[in-house]
Amino acid sequence: MLLRFFLMGLDRKAGIVLTILAILAVAVPVMTLWVPADSPFHLSVFTVSLLGKYLCFALLALALDLVWGYCGILSLGHAAFFALGGYAMGMYLMRQIGPRGVYGNPVLPDFMVFLNWKELPWYWLGFDQFWFAAIMVLVVPGALAFAFGWFAFRSRVTGVYLSIITQALTFALLLAFFRNDMGFGGNNGLTDFKDILGYDIQADTTRVALFVATVAALALSYMIASGVIASKLGKVLVALRDAESRVRFMGYDTESYKLFAWTLSACMAGVAGALYVPQVGIINPSEFAPASSIEAVIWVAVGGRGTLAGGILGAVLVNMGKSYFTGALPELWLFALGGLFVAVTLFLPKGLLGLWGQLTAKLPRRNKPSALPNAHPADQKGA
Amino acid sequence: MSAESTLLYLDGVSVSFDGFKALNSLSLVMMPGEMRAIIGPNGAGKTTMMDVITGKTRPDTGTILFEGDTDLTRLREAAIANLGIGRKFQRPTVFEPHTVWDNLELALKAPRRPLKTLTYAISRDDRSRIEEILDITRLSALRNRQAGSLSHGQKQWLEIGMLLAQDPKLLLVDEPVAGMTDAETEQTAELLCSIAGKHSVIVVEHDMSFVRALGVKVTVLAEGSVLAEGSLDAVSSNQQVIDTYLGR
Numbered sequence: 120m121l122l123r124f125f126l127m128g129l130d131r132k133a134g135i136v137l138t139i140l141a142i143l144a145v146a147v148p149v150m151t152l153w154v155p156a157d158s159p160f161h162l163s164v165f166t167v168s169l170l171g172k173y174l175c176f177a178l179l180a181l182a183l184d185l186v187w188g189y190c191g192i193l194s195l196g197h198a199a200f201f202a203l204g205g206y207a208m209g210m211y212l213m214r215q216i217g218p219r220g221v222y223g224n225p226v227l228p229d230f231m232v233f234l235n236w237k238e239l240p241w242y243w244l245g246f247d248q249f250w251f252a253a254i255m256v257l258v259v260p261g262a263l264a265f266a267f268g269w270f271a272f273r274s275r276v277t278g279v280y281l282s283i284i285t286q287a288l289t290f291a292l293l294l295a296f297f298r299n300d301m302g303f304g305g306n307n308g309l310t311d312f313k314d315i316l317g318y319d320i321q322a323d324t325t326r327v328a329l330f331v332a333t334v335a336a337l338a339l340s341y342m343i344a345s346g347v348i349a350s351k352l353g354k355v356l357v358a359l360r361d362a363e364s365r366v367r368f369m370g371y372d373t374e375s376y377k378l379f380a381w382t383l384s385a386c387m388a389g390v391a392g393a394l395y396v397p398q399v400g401i402i403n404p405s406e407f408a409p410a411s412s413i414e415a416v417i418w419v420a421v422g423g424r425g426t427l428a429g430g431i432l433g434a435v436l437v438n439m440g441k442s443y444f445t446g447a448l449p450e451l452w453l454f455a456l457g458g459l460f461v462a463v464t465l466f467l468p469k470g471l472l473g474l475w476g477q478l479t480a481k482l483p484r485r486n487k488p489s490a491l492p493n494a495h496p497a498d499q500k501g502a
Numbered sequence: 503m504s505a506e507s508t509l510l511y512l513d514g515v516s517v518s519f520d521g522f523k524a525l526n527s528l529s530l531v532m533m534p535g536e537m538r539a540i541i542g543p544n545g546a547g548k549t550t551m552m553d554v555i556t557g558k559t560r561p562d563t564g565t566i567l568f569e570g571d572t573d574l575t576r577l578r579e580a581a582i583a584n585l586g587i588g589r590k591f592q593r594p595t596v597f598e599p600h601t602v603w604d605n606l607e608l609a610l611k612a613p614r615r616p617l618k619t620l621t622y623a624i625s626r627d628d629r630s631r632i633e634e635i636l637d638i639t640r641l642s643a644l645r646n647r648q649a650g651s652l653s654h655g656q657k658q659w660l661e662i663g664m665l666l667a668q669d670p671k672l673l674l675v676d677e678p679v680a681g682m683t684d685a686e687t688e689q690t691a692e693l694l695c696s697i698a699g700k701h702s703v704i705v706v707e708h709d710m711s712f713v714r715a716l717g718v719k720v721t722v723l724a725e726g727s728v729l730a731e732g733s734l735d736a737v738s739s740n741q742q743v744i745d746t747y748l749g750r
Contacts, residue, residue, distance in 0.1 A: 123623070124621070347620065350619065350620050350621070350622065351607065351619040351620070352616055352619040352620040354597075354600060354607070354608055355608060355616075355619055357597070357599055357600065358597040358600065358608055361597060361598060362595050362597060364558070364579070365591070365595040365597075366608075367579040367580050367583070368556060368579055368583050368588070368589045369583055369608065369609055369664070370580050370583035370584040370614050371580055372578075372580040372615075373580070375615070375616050379616045379620075
């Protein structure tokens with residue numbers, strides 16, 4: 120049954136995405152570890168970590184597109200789930216440091232020793248085990264999203280009001296995590312990681328392995344998301360995005376549908392954050408900043424909302440642009456980002472993938488149906 | 503009259519919005535399999551009546567019972583729909599990005615919980631039921647078309663088809679022929695008549711020739727309560743009805 124679920128989501132677009140990811144998963148390790156350093160095909164470990172970071176953002180964008188593109192829930196706080204997953208992973212990595220910290224305390228992380236704490240707070244217990252941290256990466260963002268969604272959707276908060284409270288959610292977490300007595304390292308966050316699963320986190324092989332893990336997580340999440348979208352549940356989601364009360368009068372409890380997609384999306388964002396932290400080596404409260412969530416919305420808008428693949432494309436392209444701009448013309452980056460958002464909204468309402476769809480629609484070839492309304496008429500496999 | 507053998511039983515239902523009495527002690531009884539036309543001037547409370555039956559609006563006072571014992575005033579929209587009350591809105595609302603087939607598949611009577619729909623695989627019975635509805639609504643040739651690209655009349659028909667797929671015990675239809683051509687209006691009347699019998703139907707309509715074509719018992723609403731009830735000929739010769747509605 121699980122196989123059927125995954126097969127259902129496999130269309131041509133999914134084939135392209137998964138093929139590209141498979142090529143990356145093979146080519147990047149080969150080019151980094153086995154191609155000699157003087158060859159033009161050699162990739163530096165720095166580049167690998169940068170690519171890994173882009174793919175973590177791509178996973179966040181995929182998660183966001185699931186709720187924004189398919190349920191019409193514009194979340195301006197998705198980075199909160201990303202950061203919570205990141206903190207769960209960061210806590211595991213902190214516990215792995217053990218006595219190698221500056222203060223040499225075998226149990227307490229440095230910042231707790233510095234704050235004169237005598238013992239580990241209860242919520243840090245268990246994070247010395249990878250399996251426990253891995254579960255928390257899913258459970259913490261998932262539980263928060265479930266509780267938040269349960270109240271928000273039951274109260275029928277929708278549209279811009281919902282967007283505003285998601286923004287408030289991430290801002291509240293930002294302020295909370297800034298506080299030293301929360302026990303998450305305050306302003307500095309968690310850093311100075313040494314090992315992951317017993318492997319040196321700085322080693323080339325570990326870096327490459329983390330990259331491959333990110334590719335795998337992205338591929339799996341893509342398959343789950345496209346399986347969900349292709350299922351009848353996915354059709355209900357698209358239906359309620361456009362005409363929620365109609366779906367309700369048809370007997371569907373739309374709140375629980377939204378809650379399902381919302382929680383699933385938060386878990387995916389959590390995984391993205393957990394893979395991000397070991398690759399960049401730090402997690403601090405700035406990840407909760409409202410601007411991070413808004414940037415994620417821009418990635419999805421640029422790539423094409425309601426397409427899944429568009430979020431991935433947008434996240435990678437915009438972040439490549441960001442890497443270039445912040446190096447070459449740092450003072451111009453925010454203007455470029457703002458301009459990009461305006462330009463996409465005005466000229467490419469369906470994003471880059473929408474543009475590609477329009478171009479290919481002119482060719483005498485069959486096109487995949489797009490999930491967005493007003494898209495080109497679709498040939499459906501339905502019957 | 504006792505509520506027991508009835509399908510729908512409204513007694514003394516009142517709703518007011520900011521002091522305006524949209525429904526004023528409305529009482530109405532529908533028997534299983536019955537078809538009823540509701541007419542009345544604008545603001546008579548026709549749409550509000552549908553809202554209170556389907557759970558969109560909570561009545562201030564009054565009783566609404568379905569099948570004699572289920573109190574509809576306590577239930578949410580989705581729960582009421584699952585009891586077997588379907589509703590068609592004035593403006594056709596089909597799911598535009600989906601195909602005609604998918605629209606019917608979504609409406610088709612089947613478990614409505616998220617985990618059930620996640621793992622749903624269409625069965626042979628479901629498939630033949632959808633084929634049957636496509637046939638009834640004359641949309642067979644358009645099954646793979648996006649619903650958004652249908653004409654107004656086709657959307658109306660698709661929506662009626664979706665209600666058939668839902669297989670409700672009671673069907674509430676709000677102005678089904680608004681904006682239709684004469685030929686489409688006639689076909690729609692035929693379609694609704696063929697539905698009645700298996701399902702109970704309440705039709706709200708302004709178009710008198712359409713109501714005549716249905717040939718069913720008529721209830722006239724005015725200012726939130728029932729003004730007259732009976733055959734179309736009987737109510738249209740009622741002096742009160744002429745004064746408040748038909749005469750104008």
